[in-house]
Amino acid sequence: MRLLGGPKLDDDQKARIPPGQYFTEKWPVLHYGSIPAIDLATWDFRVWGEVTEPFSFTWDEFREMPRTQLTTDIHCVTRWSRLDATFEGVPIRHILERGKLTADAHFVLAHSEQGYTANMPIEVLDDDDVILADVADGAPLTPEHGYPLRLIVPKRYFWKSAKWIRGLQFLTRDQLGFWERYGYNNSADPWKEERFSDE
Amino acid sequence: MASTGAAAEAARSDVRQIIGRTGHAVDNARDAMARLGMAFEAGDLVRTPFLDQALGDLALALEQDDGQKLGGKSAEASRFILRAIDRELDEA
Numbered sequence: 644m645r646l647l648g649g650p651k652l653d654d655d656q657k658a659r660i661p662p663g664q665y666f667t668e669k670w671p672v673l674h675y676g677s678i679p680a681i682d683l684a685t686w687d688f689r690v691w692g693e694v695t696e697p698f699s700f701t702w703d704e705f706r707e708m709p710r711t712q713l714t715t716d717i718h719c720v721t722r723w724s725r726l727d728a729t730f731e732g733v734p735i736r737h738i739l740e741r742g743k744l745t746a747d748a749h750f751v752l753a754h755s756e757q758g759y760t761a762n763m764p765i766e767v768l769d770d771d772d773v774i775l776a777d778v779a780d781g782a783p784l785t786p787e788h789g790y791p792l793r794l795i796v797p798k799r800y801f802w803k804s805a806k807w808i809r810g811l812q813f814l815t816r817d818q819l820g821f822w823e824r825y826g827y828n829n830s831a832d833p834w835k836e837e838r839f840s841d842e
Numbered sequence: 843m844a845s846t847g848a849a850a851e852a853a854r855s856d857v858r859q860i861i862g863r864t865g866h867a868v869d870n871a872r873d874a875m876a877r878l879g880m881a882f883e884a885g886d887l888v889r890t891p892f893l894d895q896a897l898g899d900l901a902l903a904l905e906q907d908d909g910q911k912l913g914g915k916s917a918e919a920s921r922f923i924l925r926a927i928d929r930e931l932d933e934a
Contacts, residue, residue, distance in 0.1 A: 672913075672914070673913070673914050673915050674913035674914070674915055675902070675903040675912070675913045675915040675916040675918075675919045676902055676903055676904070676905040676906065676912065676913055676916060677905060677906055677907035677910040677912070677913070678907075678910060678913075680907070757902050757905065758898070758899070758902040759902075821899060821919075822919075822922070824895070824896075824899070824926070825896075825899070825919070825922035825923050825925070825926050826922050826925070826926070827922075
């Protein structure tokens with residue numbers, strides 16, 4: 644484990660850093676293209692595919708949904724890990740309950756601005772530590788970190804935690820996301836170092 | 843069916859030469875896109891669904907709004923997508 648800068652970690656904290664990762668107190672910014680310009684007046688979020696009740700919601704409607712706080716560790720495929728990152732937002736289970744997945748829903752594809760997608764099995768998404776976050780570290784998400792809304796899936800490398808998310812498409816069969824199509828690992832478990840598909 | 847003939851082979855060779863160049867991956871990606879576009883337009887190579895997807899994703903990765911720098915992952919996306927394009931070229 645590489646530890647660069649910052650305070651020394653105790654043994655419990657060290658045990659929370661997956662193999663091949665280093666600890667950072669910073670939150671590096673990583674994305675392709677440009678940071679999208681968002682207009683909350685026209686912003687919406689869509690839930691569709693293998694759901695009994697497809698729906699969409701506006702930003703004002705999102706802000707009225709039940710909220711939760713999450714303190715979690717996050718791990719980027721580029722090898723940095725942050726401990727005890729805090730997020731606030733809507734539990735994904737609220738979205739799943741409202742949409743009512745069909746019996747054939749086994750996978751989900753997150754859709755974001757600029758054509759970005761990230762895929763995962765339902766069993767990864769359907770957990771109490773997965774949220775749609777609009778607040779990080781006690782403040783609204785900044786544009787470079789996904790304003791206004793970011794999916795948070797702590798159990799997987801952070802590219803699965805799609806920034807600037809605009810929808811969830813539920814699927815019978817797996818459909819690879821942007822990075823997964825070109826060589827990132829489909830499973831992306833940081834504790835198994837599943838970074839790239841050819842490793 | 844994959845394209846055959848001298849023009850097809852020249853186009854594939856050009857694209858692979860661009861992909862294999864040293865230099866910045868973003869520049870290589872832009873040049874490879876341009877050369878592939880020429881080959882499609884001239885009928886030297888045919889589009890495949892995967893190439894269409896890859897070129898669309900590459901365009902997204904290189905999209906740069908006024909006054910903004912390209913994100914740090916644009917170069918990595920370029921490298922990954924160009925490798926996939928290289929693998930697909932024989933089908934084009």
